[in-house]
Amino acid sequence: MKILQDLSLTELKRELETIVEKMPRYRAEQVFKWANDYASFDEMNNIPKELRETLKENFIENPVKIEKELISKDGTKKYLLSLPDGNIVECVLMSYKYGNTICISTQVGCRMGCGFCATGIDGLVRNLTAGEMLSEILVINKHNGGTSTDRKITNIVLMGCGEPLDNYDNVVKFIKLISAKEGMNISQRNISLSTCGLADKIKQLADEDLGITLTISLHATTDEHRKKIMKVAKAFSLKELFFAINYYFNKTKRRIVFEYIELDINTNPDDAKRLKELCKGLSYHMNLIPMNATPHTIEENPALKPPTKEKSAAFWEELKKLGISATTRRTLGSDIAGACGQLRRSSLKKGE
Ligand code: SAH
Ligand code: SF4
Numbered sequence: 001m002k003i004l005q006d007l008s009l010t011e012l013k014r015e016l017e018t019i020v021e022k023m024p025r026y027r028a029e030q031v032f033k034w035a036n037d038y039a040s041f042d043e044m045n046n047i048p049k050e051l052r053e054t055l056k057e058n059f060i061e062n063p064v065k066i067e068k069e070l071i072s073k074d075g076t077k078k079y080l081l082s083l084p085d086g087n088i089v090e091c092v093l094m095s096y097k098y099g100n101t102i103c104i105s106t107q108v109g110c111r112m113g114c115g116f117c118a119t120g121i122d123g124l125v126r127n128l129t130a131g132e133m134l135s136e137i138l139v140i141n142k143h144n145g146g147t148s149t150d151r152k153i154t155n156i157v158l159m160g161c162g163e164p165l166d167n168y169d170n171v172v173k174f175i176k177l178i179s180a181k182e183g184m185n186i187s188q189r190n191i192s193l194s195t196c197g198l199a200d201k202i203k204q205l206a207d208e209d210l211g212i213t214l215t216i217s218l219h220a221t222t223d224e225h226r227k228k229i230m231k232v233a234k235a236f237s238l239k240e241l242f243f244a245i246n247y248y249f250n251k252t253k254r255r256i257v258f259e260y261i262e263l264d265i266n267t268n269p270d271d272a273k274r275l276k277e278l279c280k281g282l283s284y285h286m287n288l289i290p291m292n293a294t295p296h297t298i299e300e301n302p303a304l305k306p307p308t309k310e311k312s313a314a315f316w317e318e319l320k321k322l323g324i325s326a327t328t329r330r331t332l333g334s335d336i337a338g339a340c341g342q343l344r345r346s347s348l349k350k351g352e
Contacts, residue, residue, distance in 0.1 A: 005036075036138060064139050067088065075095050104137060110163050127162075128170065158194060175193075175210055194259065261291050265305070
């Protein structure tokens, strides 16, 4: 069985032509619109019953389902979503003054093994397809009263479970599907992709000519420190990573966003200076993130020790002095297991 949402309009037209005889051309457009409204086959009321039956025989109906919704005091909504094979991923919907941002998952698990991250602890289970990623958004849009023309979601961040650039082809296809004029039509300018820094894939992404924002999980200013907390630093040095980032920036002219978990080892005055040096020539913004609960204790990995409040404040001052644009990320939904992978893990543990 296939997933309807995996197909672009052109692919759907082709697919329907192979399974249905003599179909008017506008049918595929109608079905495509329904698929983006996340309608059940029976809800597709302008589609002849026979075709609806054919669709039922060939396609999975609405592949992603909401298993659980948690609503935080600040209005942030966190969802546990099930995929057709029973795997679970998580998704977060945050309300801001300018609109609603959804944070979606790109993989079940992750094989990058960052020391601070709950998603990576059991490795990668599987990649999500483009249609599964799209369906995360469609199911939540519908659940919150939206349709493909009256959207309740304005911005997308690929920052849930998984490393998007380790699922490259599906992620690029997803970006094209969600921004398709005849579909949800969400501007690529409103989409951010966060990566732990797969330098080769960043260069490839730059050549796709997408208008998305690239977010880099940097978390350290020396290779030595980065290797202590992120396995990917053993594959790509900061030099290689920044070469790729510069390539992306020069090609797209899009401002780069950096994520930076504040740790005792990475908030020294020298780190601020090195940050400035590393980012020379880029237009960029730093998001400072307080560390959320991690799968490892500080005894297991001393590099994960957080800074004192005073040290963190001094680092902030140092960045300001150097003219580095930085904000501390608002920790939305911390009362509902806010950080990446935490909710899924707590649900897995209960199921064990
Ligand atoms: N794989 C991608 C996107 C998913 S992780 C990436 O690594 O960028 C999303 C963000 O959450 C990343 O910036 C990651 O470094 C951060 N993160 C993961 N675990 C965290 C924790 N325990 N505390 C704070 N941030 C965390
Ligand atoms: Fe994977 Fe990102 Fe978690 Fe690292 S932080 S393990 S890349 S999901």
